[in-house]
Amino acid sequence: xxxxxxxxxxxxxxxxxxxxxxxxxxxxxxxxxKGADDVVLLGIPTRGVFLAQRLAAKLxxxxxxxxxxxxxxxxxxxxxxxxxxxxxxxxxDIPGDGIDGRLVVLVDDVLFSGRTIRAALDALGDIGRPxxxxxxxxxxRGHRELPIRADYVGKNLPTSxxxxxxxxxxxxxxRDTVLLGDKPTVPAGxx
Amino acid sequence: xxxSPGGHPQTTGHLISAADLSRDDAVLILxxxxxxxxxxxRPIKKLPTLRGRTVxxxxxxxxxxxxxxxxxxxxxxSADVINFTAKGSSVSKGESLKDTAQTLEAMGVDAVVIRxxxxxxxxxxATSGWIDAAVINAGDGTHQxxxxxxxxxxxxxxxxxxxDAGLGRDLAGRRITLVGDVLxxxxxxxxxxxLHTLGADVTLVAPPTLLPVGVETWPCEVSYDLxxxxxxxxxxxxxxxxxxxxxxxxxxxxxxxxxRYGLDGDRMAKMPGHALVMHPGxxxxxxxxxxxxxxxxxxxxxxxxxxxxxxxxxxxxxxxGGNEPAVTHTRPTAAETGRAGTAYAEDSEEK
Numbered sequence: 001x002x003x004x005x006x007x008x009x010x011x012x013x014x015x016x017x018x019x020x021x022x023x024x025x026x027x028x029x030x031x032x033x034k035g036a037d038d039v040v041l042l043g044i045p046t047r048g049v050f051l052a053q054r055l056a057a058k059l060x061x062x063x064x065x066x067x068x069x070x071x072x073x074x075x076x077x078x079x080x081x082x083x084x085x086x087x088x089x090x091x092x093d094i095p096g097d098g099i100d101g102r103l104v105v106l107v108d109d110v111l112f113s114g115r116t117i118r119a120a121l122d123a124l125g126d127i128g129r130p131x132x133x134x135x136x137x138x139x140x141r142g143h144r145e146l147p148i149r150a151d152y153v154g155k156n157l158p159t160s161x162x163x164x165x166x167x168x169x170x171x172x173x174x175r176d177t178v179l180l181g182d183k184p185t186v187p188a189g190x191x
Numbered sequence: 192x193x194x195s196p197g198g199h200p201q202t203t204g205h206l207i208s209a210a211d212l213s214r215d216d217a218v219l220i221l222x223x224x225x226x227x228x229x230x231x232x233r234p235i236k237k238l239p240t241l242r243g244r245t246v247x248x249x250x251x252x253x254x255x256x257x258x259x260x261x262x263x264x265x266x267x268x269s270a271d272v273i274n275f276t277a278k279g280s281s282v283s284k285g286e287s288l289k290d291t292a293q294t295l296e297a298m299g300v301d302a303v304v305i306r307x308x309x310x311x312x313x314x315x316x317a318t319s320g321w322i323d324a325a326v327i328n329a330g331d332g333t334h335q336x337x338x339x340x341x342x343x344x345x346x347x348x349x350x351x352x353x354x355d356a357g358l359g360r361d362l363a364g365r366r367i368t369l370v371g372d373v374l375x376x377x378x379x380x381x382x383x384x385x386l387h388t389l390g391a392d393v394t395l396v397a398p399p400t401l402l403p404v405g406v407e408t409w410p411c412e413v414s415y416d417l418x419x420x421x422x423x424x425x426x427x428x429x430x431x432x433x434x435x436x437x438x439x440x441x442x443x444x445x446x447x448x449x450x451r452y453g454l455d456g457d458r459m460a461k462m463p464g465h466a467l468v469m470h471p472g473x474x475x476x477x478x479x480x481x482x483x484x485x486x487x488x489x490x491x492x493x494x495x496x497x498x499x500x501x502x503x504x505x506x507x508x509x510x511x512g513g514n515e516p517a518v519t520h521t522r523p524t525a526a527e528t529g530r531a532g533t534a535y536a537e538d539s540e541e542k
Contacts, residue, residue: 073226076240076508086512088219089226126235 009181021154026058041069044108045090050171052107068095077119104130109167111137114148204516205317205326209337210384216518223505241270244301251277251307264503292321310334340381342502363390370396371430378471400441421461428469429479455481
């Protein structure tokens with residue numbers, strides 16, 4: 001899976017860029033949430049969780065408080081479940097105080113069709129009733145298929161559907177980078 | 192043949208015997224169940240995953256806990272549930288398994304959970320061509336009860352390795368002892384098969400009359416001396432003495448049986464401090480287990496019931512959740528088993 005892009009893939013964000021972008025998003029969250037005292041960060045596995053943890057660390061630095069951070073697996077809520085073999089489940093970990101009445105910021109690596117976020121909103125509804133839900137993404141590559149947009153965007157990356165966007169993070173891949181590559185072939189069934 | 196919304200053909204997998212599961216399949220089921228267990232802690236204990244799928248619980252033999260456990264699992268995954276019990280149905284009028292199966296097929300059923308007093312009935316149903324649905328064995332005669340073995344292994348892994356520390360791991364090197372009526376026990380057969388696959392060392396302890404012919408070919412040790420085995424066990428599973436399946440005297444008196452093969456407080460004290468006492472239920476207090484042991488902290492009987500729902504949710508999800516089963520022991524090719532393992536590695540562009 002990793003090898004198919006690596007030939008032509010070129011980095012569009014490198015390690016220091018990613019750190020800077022996350023710092024900016026953290027400041028934006030504090031500003032928009034007027035102090036961010038009721039913020040709960042929920043990362044979407046796999047890489048969204050690492051981004052949420054990094055964001056939480058930056059929020060802690062800015063506010064001097066500890067920001068609750070967790071993960072939200074959306075596998076069981078996907079709308080394409082029946083088009084693939086069942087996927088292994090990832091961890092859903094909601095911070096102890098729950099999400100009722102809180103400002104939940106969903107965190108993901110790439111915003112594309114918006115279907116992941118739709119599934120995440122459905123999943124949230126089964127867990128509690130937040131005061132509001134916002135979305136932070138590292139990269140917005142466009143091509144939305146649903147009326148969904150991000151509140152905090154690390155980098156807007158205009159792409160064609162023939163291109164692939166791959167986020168690599170030190171926690172999972174050993175290094176921080178965002179790669180833009182070309183799809184070798186368009187697999188059948190993927191529009 | 193059914194079709195999924197994407198137009199991909201639906202293929203079906205079955206869960207007939209614990210012996211059919213590979214080590215990786217079994218660990219995948221246990222890991223999935225660990226996530227399913229967390230749904231029970233939520234305010235809304237429901238997932239939309241099997242919405243629009245119909246599951247029939249086809250119970251030809253009495254069972255309370257297994258049927259309720261499957262029903263709870265099916266409903267938590269939003270499947271439509273139809274309960275069928277032989278009593279008062281057309282089976283009591285003489286309908287054959289084949290006719291019942293074809294009736295269900297005509298109704299468009301996606302999965303059949305079957306319990307039958309005849310060993311092999313689920314296998315017959317799965318391989319006969321009468322029905323396209325996935326078949327899950329909920330206990331057949333004295334043959335197999337795979338979801339029970341899975342929930343027992345799940346309980347052991349949680350207690351011996353820990354909830355999070357156990358993820359992705361098997362039971363390699365753990366010493367598990369099964370005590371009692373092995374002859375009539377599908378639970379014992381399933382457990383021996385699965386625990387062996389998961390790398391555990393299994394010892395059966397029973398009077399010679401309650402051991403089946405050919406037990407020496409099973410992948411386990413056999414002993415007639417409970418006291419000698421107890422001190423070397425990480426888990427001791429007491430099996431119920433199945434009087435309803437006995438038509439002859441297998442031991443002289445109940446008192447002699449419980450004195451030699453029953454678990455009481457004194458015997459439990461000989462077990463290592465971390466070892467657990469398990470029982471698949473229903474327990475016969477005073478026979479194979481005394482009340483003080485059954486009610487002790489170390490007895491996991493109630494926990495096993497709760498874990499049963501998580502395991503059955505995992506099995507239903509992995510068999511029915513996608514366009515093809517993730518557990519593919521009916522067609523075990525290398526390409527198939529590798530696919531489920533890579534499911535975590537999701538492409539960013541798919542989002």
